[in-house]
Amino acid sequence: MSDTNTAGRAQSAPAIELKGISKAFGPVQANKDISLHVAKGAIHGIVGENGAGKSTLMSILYGFYKSDAGEIYINGDLTPIPDSQAAIKAGIGMVHQHFKLVENFTVLENVVLGAEDGAMLKPSLAKARDVLTTLAHEYELDVDPDAVIEDLSVGHQQRVEILKALYRQADILILDEPTGVLTPAEADHLFRILGNLKAEGKTIILITHKLREIMAITDSVSVMRRGEMTATKPTSQTNAQELAELMVGRQVLLQVDKKPASPGAALLRVENLSVRDELGVEKLRNVSFEVRAGEILGVAGVAGNGQSELLEIISGISPADSGKVLINGDAIDIGKTANPNMRRHRGIAHVPEDRHRMGLVMSNMAWENTFLGYQDDPAFEGSFGFMRRENIIEDAKQKIERFDIRPPNPRLKAENFSGGNQQKIVLAREIERNPDVLLVGQPTRGVDIGAIEFIHKQIVALRDAGKAILLVSVELDEILSLSDRVIVMFDGAVAGERDATKTNNKELGMLMAGMAGEAA
Amino acid sequence: MNVLPKWVDIILIPLINLLLALIVAGIVVIFIGENPVEAMRLLIVGALGSSYGIGFTLFYATSFVFTGLAVAVAFHASLFNIGGEGQAGIAGLGVAIVALNLDHTHWLLVFPLAIIAAALFGAAWAAIPAYLQAKRGSHIVITTIMFNYIASALLIYLLVNQLKVEGAMAPETRRFAEGAHLPFMHEMMGWIGLSMTKTPMNISFIWALMCCVGVWLLIWRTRLGYEIRAFGQSEPAARYAGISPTKIIMIAMLISGALAGMMALNVVVGGFSQKLVNDPIQGAGFVGIAVALMGRSHPVGVLLAAILFGVLYQGGAELAFEMPSISREMILVIQALVILFTGALENMVRGPVTRLFLSLRRGAI
Numbered sequence: 001m002s003d004t005n006t007a008g009r010a011q012s013a014p015a016i017e018l019k020g021i022s023k024a025f026g027p028v029q030a031n032k033d034i035s036l037h038v039a040k041g042a043i044h045g046i047v048g049e050n051g052a053g054k055s056t057l058m059s060i061l062y063g064f065y066k067s068d069a070g071e072i073y074i075n076g077d078l079t080p081i082p083d084s085q086a087a088i089k090a091g092i093g094m095v096h097q098h099f100k101l102v103e104n105f106t107v108l109e110n111v112v113l114g115a116e117d118g119a120m121l122k123p124s125l126a127k128a129r130d131v132l133t134t135l136a137h138e139y140e141l142d143v144d145p146d147a148v149i150e151d152l153s154v155g156h157q158q159r160v161e162i163l164k165a166l167y168r169q170a171d172i173l174i175l176d177e178p179t180g181v182l183t184p185a186e187a188d189h190l191f192r193i194l195g196n197l198k199a200e201g202k203t204i205i206l207i208t209h210k211l212r213e214i215m216a217i218t219d220s221v222s223v224m225r226r227g228e229m230t231a232t233k234p235t236s237q238t239n240a241q242e243l244a245e246l247m248v249g250r251q252v253l254l255q256v257d258k259k260p261a262s263p264g265a266a267l268l269r270v271e272n273l274s275v276r277d278e279l280g281v282e283k284l285r286n287v288s289f290e291v292r293a294g295e296i297l298g299v300a301g302v303a304g305n306g307q308s309e310l311l312e313i314i315s316g317i318s319p320a321d322s323g324k325v326l327i328n329g330d331a332i333d334i335g336k337t338a339n340p341n342m343r344r345h346r347g348i349a350h351v352p353e354d355r356h357r358m359g360l361v362m363s364n365m366a367w368e369n370t371f372l373g374y375q376d377d378p379a380f381e382g383s384f385g386f387m388r389r390e391n392i393i394e395d396a397k398q399k400i401e402r403f404d405i406r407p408p409n410p411r412l413k414a415e416n417f418s419g420g421n422q423q424k425i426v427l428a429r430e431i432e433r434n435p436d437v438l439l440v441g442q443p444t445r446g447v448d449i450g451a452i453e454f455i456h457k458q459i460v461a462l463r464d465a466g467k468a469i470l471l472v473s474v475e476l477d478e479i480l481s482l483s484d485r486v487i488v489m490f491d492g493a494v495a496g497e498r499d500a501t502k503t504n505n506k507e508l509g510m511l512m513a514g515m516a517g518e519a520a
Numbered sequence: 521m522n523v524l525p526k527w528v529d530i531i532l533i534p535l536i537n538l539l540l541a542l543i544v545a546g547i548v549v550i551f552i553g554e555n556p557v558e559a560m561r562l563l564i565v566g567a568l569g570s571s572y573g574i575g576f577t578l579f580y581a582t583s584f585v586f587t588g589l590a591v592a593v594a595f596h597a598s599l600f601n602i603g604g605e606g607q608a609g610i611a612g613l614g615v616a617i618v619a620l621n622l623d624h625t626h627w628l629l630v631f632p633l634a635i636i637a638a639a640l641f642g643a644a645w646a647a648i649p650a651y652l653q654a655k656r657g658s659h660i661v662i663t664t665i666m667f668n669y670i671a672s673a674l675l676i677y678l679l680v681n682q683l684k685v686e687g688a689m690a691p692e693t694r695r696f697a698e699g700a701h702l703p704f705m706h707e708m709m710g711w712i713g714l715s716m717t718k719t720p721m722n723i724s725f726i727w728a729l730m731c732c733v734g735v736w737l738l739i740w741r742t743r744l745g746y747e748i749r750a751f752g753q754s755e756p757a758a759r760y761a762g763i764s765p766t767k768i769i770m771i772a773m774l775i776s777g778a779l780a781g782m783m784a785l786n787v788v789v790g791g792f793s794q795k796l797v798n799d800p801i802q803g804a805g806f807v808g809i810a811v812a813l814m815g816r817s818h819p820v821g822v823l824l825a826a827i828l829f830g831v832l833y834q835g836g837a838e839l840a841f842e843m844p845s846i847s848r849e850m851i852l853v854i855q856a857l858v859i860l861f862t863g864a865l866e867n868m869v870r871g872p873v874t875r876l877f878l879s880l881r882r883g884a885i
Contacts, residue, residue, distance in 0.1 A: 315760075316762070317759055317760055339762055339764075340759070340760060340761065340762035341762035342762075344762065350760070352760055354756075357754060357756045357757065358754075358756045358757050358759075358760045359757070359760065360757065361749070361750050361753050361754050361757045362753070362754070363753050364749065364750070364753065368746065372750065372757065372760075372761045373760065373761035373762055375743050375746055375747065375761070376743070380743075381743045384742075385742045385743050385744055386737075386741055386742050386743070387741060387742060387743055387746060389741070
C-alpha cells in the first residue's frame with residue numbers, strides 16, 4: 001500500500017523543481033528568487049534576452065555555479081548540485097551552445113570521454129559502440145561512430161553532444177540555444193529528435209530566443225527578464241507576440257518629448273547588404289534601407305538577428321560580402337580594407353552596442369576615453385605624436401559638464417563609473433563631434449532610468465539638428481518612443497517597415513517573431 | 521574595481537614578495553649549514569657596501585633595465601616578448617660590426633652609431649615573430665623562444681666562421697681598439713674630479729636612464745602609446761577606434777626588440793670584455809621578463825627591479841666567494857626564488873593584503 005503511494009508520488013513529482021534560486025555576481029543580480037516546475041516528459045522552453053539570466057540559471061542546475069540561495073529538487077528529492085559530476089549523477093545532461101567536444105577525437109572517443117569503465121579503453125569503446133547503435137536507431141541520432149569530430153557538420157556535432165548526455169543516462173536534457181548554428185533543415189531534424197526523446201519520457205529544457213521554436217515544440221514556457229522569472233505558461237495558452245512583449249517589454253514607459261520629424265535628403269543608404277560568418281551562416285541577407293536627415297530610424301528585433309553585424313559593417317569595423325553603403329550619396333568602402341577612421345572622417349559616429357568591450361577601454365581614465373577613435377584629430381595630437389593632454393582633459397571636462405557625467409572627475413577610470421555614466425561618456429564623445437550620421441546600439445542597456453531619459457533627449461536633439469540616426473535596440477518601448485520609422489530584423493533580413501506612430505508592440509512583436517504574414 | 525591604495529600596489533606588495541623570497545632563501549641557507557643573517561649581510565655589503573660593489577651592481581642593472589623595458593613595452597600591447605635574449609644577441613653583432621669598423625676613430629662617433637645598429641638589429645630580429653603574430657596568428661611566445669635558439673646558432677656560426685681571429689681558439693672577435701671603448705663611469709667621475717674604483721659600469725647606464733624616460737613618454741604621453749595601451753587592454757575597443765592591430769603589434773615589437781638590443785651596448789663596447797664573445801647576453805634577456813613583471817611594466821618599477829637584480833648578481837657573486845659552501849648554483853636558486861615570488865606568485869600575496877585592507881577600512885568606518 002505504502003509502496004504504491006510512494007510510486008504514485010514519484011510519478012507525479014516534477015522532474016525538476018527549483019525553489020527560490022538567487023545568484024549575484026558582484027553587484028549584478030543575475031538570478032532573483034527563481035522558482036520553476038518542469039513536469040516529467042515535458043519540453044519546457046525558457047526565453048529571454050541576452051543577459052536575462054537564462055544561462056546562469058542553467059549553469060546552476062548543471063553545477064557550474066553555486067547559487068546564493070534556493071533549493072533544487074530532482075524527481076521530488078532535494079538534490080544539492082555542487083558540481084557537474086553531481087548533475088550527471090542526478091540524470092541531467094547539458095548540450096552547450098558552444099560544443100565541448102575534442103575536435104580531433106572520434107565520435108566514439110568523445111562519447112566515452114570521462115565515462116570510461118576502466119583503465120583500458122577498448123571495452124569502453126566496444127560498449128559505447130553498441131549503445132550508440134541502439135540510440136541512433138531509437139532517436140534518429142545517426143552519426144558515424146568512427147568519424148573525427150572536426151570532419152562533421154555542426155548539426156552532427158550537436159548530435160554527438162546529445163549522445164554524450166544520453167550515454168551518461170541523462171533523463172533531463174538542457175539545450176542552450178541549440179538552433180543558433182543550425183540550418184533550417186538541421187533544426188527540423190533536431191526537433192524530430194527532441195520529439196522522440198520526449199516520447200521516451202525524457203524531460204527537455206530548451207533555452208532559446210527564437211519564439212517560433214518555442215511555439216512549435218514546447219509544452220510549457222517560462223520568460224526571464226533581468227534575472228527574474230516573469231511568467232510561466234502552458235504554450236497552448238500563450239502566443240509569440242505575448243512572449244515577445246514579456247521578453248523585451250518594460251513597464252516604465254518613458255514618453256519622449258519630440259516634435260514630428262521633418263526628414264530631408266537621405267544621408268545614409270544601405271543597399272542589398274549581405275554577409276556570412278566564418279561558419280558560412282548568413283548573418284545579413286539583402287538588407288536595404290535609408291535614413292534621412294532629421295529622422296530616427298529604429299531597428300527592432302530580438303538580439304542576434306543581424307543587428308550587430310549591420311552596425312559593425314556600417315561603422316567599418318568588419319567587412320560585408322556584398323552590397324553598398326552610401327553616405328550623402330557616395331558609396332563607401334565596405335570591403336576588407338574598410339576602416340572606422342574613414343567613417344569618422346565622413347561624419348559617421350558610432351555608439352557601439354557593447355560599451356564594456358568596444359565603446360570604452362575600461363581600465364583607462366575617463367579623459368582617455370573621451371577621444372577614443374578621434375586620437376588623430378589635430379586638436380588632440382600635437383607635434384612628434386605627443387598627445388595634447390591639456391586640450392584633451394579640458395575637452396573632457398566640458399563633455400563631463402554638458403552630459404552631467406558623475407562623478408565629474410576626468411581622472412577616474414571608466415570601470416569605476418556606473419553603467420549610465422559610462423554610456424554618457426561614450427555618447428558625449430560621439431555626439432559632441434556633431435556627426436551627420438549617428439549609429440546607436442542599445443543606448444540604454446544597463447542604464448538607470450534617469451540617465452535613460454537624458455540619453456533619449458540627446459538623441460532627439462541631434463535629430464532635430466537635422467542629422468540622420470540609426471537606432472538599434474532590443475527594447476521595443478525605446479524603439480517606439482524614439483523612432484520616426486521602424487524596421488524589424490528577423491534572421492538577418494528586414495522583416496518589415498512601419499511608421500512608428502502607426503504601429504504598436506503587438507505588431508512589431510509579430511514581425512520580431514518572424515511571423516510577417518500575420519502582422520500584415 | 522581597484523580598492524587598494526596605489527602605494528600598496530606598487531611598493532608594499534613587491535616588498536612583501538621580496539621578503540618572502542628571502543625568508544625561503546634563508547631557510548635553504550640554513551639547510552646548507554650556513555648562517556642566513558651572515559649570508560644576507562655578505563650579499564648586501566658585497567653589492568652595495570663599496571663603490572666597487574655599486575659599480576658592478578649598476579653594470580648588471582644597466583643590462584636588465586634595457587631588457588626589462590623591452591618586455592614592458594610589449595606587455596602594454598599585451599604581447600609577451602620572450603625573445604629579448606636573441607634580440608640582444610643579434611644586436612651584439614650589429615654593435616660589433618660598428619666597433620670593428622670604426623674603432624680607429626672615437627667613442628663619440630662609435631656610440632651613436634652603435635646605438636643605431638643595436639636598435640636596428642634588435643628590432644629586425646623581433647620583426648619576424650611580430651609579422652608572424654600579426655598576419656598569421658603564430659603565437660609570439662613560441663616564435664620568440666624559437667628565435668632565441670636561431671640567434672644563438674647564428675652568432676656561433678658567424679663567430680667561428682667569419683669573425684674569429686685567425687689562429688685563435690676562442691670563438692670571439694678581436695679586442696676592439698681604444699676608439700670603440702665607451703667611457704667607464706670611473707673615467708667620467710674623474711672628468712668632474714670625483715674618484716671611483718674601476719668597474720665595468722659605463723655610459724650605457726646613463727643611456728638606460730634616458731630610455732626609461734623615453735619609454736615613459738612614449739607609453740603615457742604620445743598618441744602611439746595611447747593606441748598601444750588601448751590595444752593591449754581591449755582589442756575590440758582598439759578596432760572600434762580604428763587602431764590597426766597589425767600596426768600596433770609590429771610597432772610595439774619593433775620598439776621592444778630595439779630596446780632589448782640596446783643591452784648589447786653595455787656588454788660589447790661598454791664593459792671590460794670589448795669584444796663580441798659567444799653568448800654575450802648571459803641570460804639577461806630572461807631576467808628582463810622578471811624585471812618587467814616585478815616593475816609592473818612601469819619604467820620606474822623596471823629601474824628599481826633592475827637594480828634589485830643587479831644586487832642579486834653582484835652580491836651573489838661576492839657571497840659565493842666569501843662562503844665557499846654557497847655555490848654559484850645556490851645563488852641561482854636565490855634569484856629563482858625572487859623571480860618566483862615577485863612574478864609567478866604575485867597574486868598569492870595580493871589576495872590576503874586586499875582582504876586585510878578591506879577589513880581595516882571597514883574597521884575605520
